[in-house]
Amino acid sequence: MKLAKVVGTVVSTQKLECLEGIKLLLLQPLDEEQNEIGDVLVAMDPVQSGEGDVVFYESSKEAARAYNEWFQPGDVAIFGIVDHIDLEKE
Numbered sequence: 001m002k003l004a005k006v007v008g009t010v011v012s013t014q015k016l017e018c019l020e021g022i023k024l025l026l027l028q029p030l031d032e033e034q035n036e037i038g039d040v041l042v043a044m045d046p047v048q049s050g051e052g053d054v055v056f057y058e059s060s061k062e063a064a065r066a067y068n069e070w071f072q073p074g075d076v077a078i079f080g081i082v083d084h085i086d087l088e089k090e
Contacts, residue, residue, distance in 0.1 A: 001056040001079060003030040006049055010042055016073065025049065027057060027076070032087060043076040054082040 004027035012024065023045040029038040034054065041059075049055050055078045 001058050003032070003034070003082065003085075004028055004041070004043075004055055004057055005030055005034075005036075006051050006053045006055060007040065008051065018073065019044075022046070022074075023048070025051075025078070027055070027078070030054070032085075034085070041076050043078050044074040045078045047078050047080055049078055049081050054085070056080050056082060 006025050007028045008026035010024035010026060012019075025043050025045045027041045027043045028036050029041065031037050041057075043057055047055070057076055057078045059076045
């Protein structure tokens with residue numbers, strides 16, 4: 001799983017029926033020290049996170065596992081909200 005910060009929302013008035021009721025958020029990927037890396041992603045959000053939250057997410061076919069539907073076309077999904085990160089530095 002990967003870390004990201006929620007940086008915005010996506011509003012869509014026209015979408016596939018299987019995406020109805022699914023909240024879409026913009027994620028900025030982070031490294032283990034919470035530095036921004038990579039491009040912003042659009043993610044499905046079944047855990048009700050919000051802007052500013054640090055979350056962990058998965059991409060590719062694993063993202064579809066966040067929902068019970070047999071087919072989910074999204075390729076990024078949030079799996080949890082991070083409460084705390086503890087890094088031991090040497």
